[in-house]
Amino acid sequence: xxxxxxxxxxxxxxxxxxxLKLLAxxxxxxxxxxxxxxxGGRRTIPxxxxxxxxxxxxxxxxxxxVLALMAWGAVSPFVTGxxxxxxxxxxxxxxxxxxxxxxxLYLAGLAPDWATQxxxxxxxxxxxxxxxxxxxxxxxxxxxxxxxxxxxELVGVLMERVMRPLFRTPGxxxxxxxxxxxxxxxxxxxxxxxxxxxxxxxxxEAMVIATGFSTVSATFMVVVAKTLGLMEHWTxxxxxxxxxxxxxxxxxAYLPPIAGMDDRRPTPVEDDxxxxxxxxxxxxxxxxxxxxxSREPLPRMLxxxxxxxxxxxxxxxxxxxxxGFAGLCxxxxxxxxxxxxxxxxxxxxxxxxxxxxxxxxxxxGAFASGLAEMFLPAILLKDADFLLRFLVALVSISxxxxxxxxIPCILATRIPVKFRDLLVIWLLRSLLSIVVGxxxxxxxxxxxxxxxxx
Numbered sequence: 219x220x221x222x223x224x225x226x227x228x229x230x231x232x233x234x235x236x237x238l239k240l241l242a243x244x245x246x247x248x249x250x251x252x253x254x255x256x257x258g259g260r261r262t263i264p265x266x267x268x269x270x271x272x273x274x275x276x277x278x279x280x281x282x283x284v285l286a287l288m289a290w291g292a293v294s295p296f297v298t299g300x301x302x303x304x305x306x307x308x309x310x311x312x313x314x315x316x317x318x319x320x321x322x323l324y325l326a327g328l329a330p331d332w333a334t335q336x337x338x339x340x341x342x343x344x345x346x347x348x349x350x351x352x353x354x355x356x357x358x359x360x361x362x363x364x365x366x367x368x369x370x371e372l373v374g375v376l377m378e379r380v381m382r383p384l385f386r387t388p389g390x391x392x393x394x395x396x397x398x399x400x401x402x403x404x405x406x407x408x409x410x411x412x413x414x415x416x417x418x419x420x421x422x423e424a425m426v427i428a429t430g431f432s433t434v435s436a437t438f439m440v441v442v443a444k445t446l447g448l449m450e451h452w453t454x455x456x457x458x459x460x461x462x463x464x465x466x467x468x469x470x471a472y473l474p475p476i477a478g479m480d481d482r483r484p485t486p487v488e489d490d491x492x493x494x495x496x497x498x499x500x501x502x503x504x505x506x507x508x509x510x511x512s513r514e515p516l517p518r519m520l521x522x523x524x525x526x527x528x529x530x531x532x533x534x535x536x537x538x539x540x541x542g543f544a545g546l547c548x549x550x551x552x553x554x555x556x557x558x559x560x561x562x563x564x565x566x567x568x569x570x571x572x573x574x575x576x577x578x579x580x581x582x583g584a585f586a587s588g589l590a591e592m593f594l595p596a597i598l599l600k601d602a603d604f605l606l607r608f609l610v611a612l613v614s615i616s617x618x619x620x621x622x623x624x625i626p627c628i629l630a631t632r633i634p635v636k637f638r639d640l641l642v643i644w645l646l647r648s649l650l651s652i653v654v655g656x657x658x659x660x661x662x663x664x665x666x667x668x669x670x671x672x
Contacts, residue, residue, distance in 0.1 A: 233507055240368040240510040247364030251357075251405075265360050265405070269353040284351035284535055285321060291532030292318040306637055310537065310629065317536025320543055321347070333543075337597060342542045350404050351535040357405040358527025362519045365409060369393065370418075372506030375498060384464075385430070386471045387423045398431035399463060403624045406432040408530060411631035412523070422479035424633045429476070429643045430467030432627070433459075433618045442614060445596045446607040454667050455608070458658050459615040466616055466650045473646060475639045530630050537626035545590020545621055549598070559586035565649040569656035573605045581606060585613060585652070589644055592620045604671055609655050616651035619644040 250264045257267050272280045292314040295301040301311040323329040324339045333339050364370075374390025381387050385395075394413060398406025407428055414424040439459065443449050470476055513519070548554045559582030566585065570578030581602065587594040595610045602610070619625055625640055662668040 233503055236507045236510050237503060240372070240506050243363055243367040243510075244369035247360060247362075247367075247369070250360040251364060265357050266353070269349065269356050272352050272356075273348055280348060280352050281325065284348055284531075285325075287351055287528065287532040288314075288318045288321055288347075288536045288539075291534075292536050294532070306629070310626070313540045314533070314536040317347075317538070317540035320539050321536070338546055339539075339543065341593075342539050342546070346542060347535045347538045350538060351531050354404045354408065354531040354534065355524060355527040358408055358523040358530075359520055361405065361408055361412070361527075362516070362523045364393070365412060366513055366516075366519045366523075368506035368509035368513070370413075371509040372502045375502035375505050384468045384471075385426055387426050388418065390418065391423065391427055394427050395431040395464075398427060399433055399460065403432040403618070404530065404534060404627055407624075407627045407631060408523075408527060411530070411633065412526065414631070414633050417483060420479075420481045420483050421634060422476060422481045425476050425479055425635060426467065426471045428628050428631070428633060428635075429618055429640070429647070430470065431463065431618070432624060433463060433615050439615060442593065442596050442611050445593075445600055446611050447600070448608060448611055451608070451668050454662055455611060458655075458662065459612055462612050462651055462655050462658055463616040463618070465654050466647055469650055470643065470646055475642055530627065533630035534627050537630075541621045541626060542591050545587070546594070549587045549590055549594055553583075555586040555590070556583035558589065559583040561645060562586055562648055562652065565652035569609060569652050572656040572660050573609070575603060575606055578606060581610070585610060585648065588614055588617055588620055588648070589641075590621050592617070592624075605659060608659055608668070609652065612655035612658070613648065613651045616655065617644060617647045619647065 252263065254261050254263060255267070260267070260270070292311075295307065295311040295314070301308045320329070320339065321343060324334065324343050329339055370390040370393055373393050374388055376389060377392040378389030381389050381391055381395075385391070387395075391413075394406070394409045398409065410419070410424055410427045410432065413419050413427075414421075419427070439456065440449075440452070443452055443455055448455050514522070562582045562585050563579045566578045566582055570576065581599060584595050584598040587598060592614045595614050599607060599610050619628075619640055625637075628635060628640065629637065659668070663670070
């Protein structure tokens, strides 16, 4: 409920002090999520610095913490009976048990040699499950400052004219979109899930954000660029990924299955009913201050976000290990992704024509392997032609959805979504990302923003 002094927000004197507090608390969130700082020769955002420190320097503690979360996530559905809710719940319950078992085998040194090659269980546990398991709860605490003090509502009024026509989402989703793109997909989905539970997003709006912007972290983009030998083109790669991802999202927002999802808002949202009088800036300030004055106490807010983060981490970490391991095995030992890749051949043929690449369609299986794990295409095509490497790097980021991480994360939220819809969205995003990515690369070459290696 709004506090009694909320009425003062309409007067200049009533706006000043709450606005300063809003900006101060929100600045903490912006700093934690968006400001790169260099510590120990490593430059990244503070949230990532903290989680990376725990993983590197306090590894035993981090492993024990993540194993405890994995055990909770794997066992609790069978203790509470939640696995009976649907066939999907049962399947992912079994998957989480398998993930816990794989973690135990890996850490105990009992896994077979073929499973402990550096790009199999060691990669999945050390680089994904462990990092994500620690990052999500830390990010959840930091998230309180970004979304709890009125910044989203303030930005929402200002960005409504941009976000609505392009992405069919509220203006305040702009911060969510940027957080989802430059931060970890797990943190982005944490924001999206919180916004959906608060009634700020409809199902369709939540799915536009969840499937359109929640890509890998900017730091993992560096890993992709390094693997594919693109670091000397880092600036263009980052902004090209940004453009391709947002362009594809703008298109898929108007296509099924997203376009046909429920767009009814369960509860009214304060900034949707901001007064129509006054300048947009003043209405934005009033909406932000109104939210600040009706906020929960900070300790309760921190506890709520921490619980959500722990719950999501417990669901995601065992799923990452089990699904990622299955995907890597399928990519390495079966022709499954070659079969799926047939669906991508038309887009790759167009991309090949645009970029002058011969036999681009031959890489369709490698592109399709991104469904299992977004890093797989980079591993499989690390020695390919320069433009094909650049294209697969862009597509890996822009498709957003993959079975070893993002898809289990989405299914772990409260957003009602079907697994088959996520597969359809992945296919649409892959096809569009290949074509749009090729156009962006051709533009970069034409303007001299990137140059072919001599």
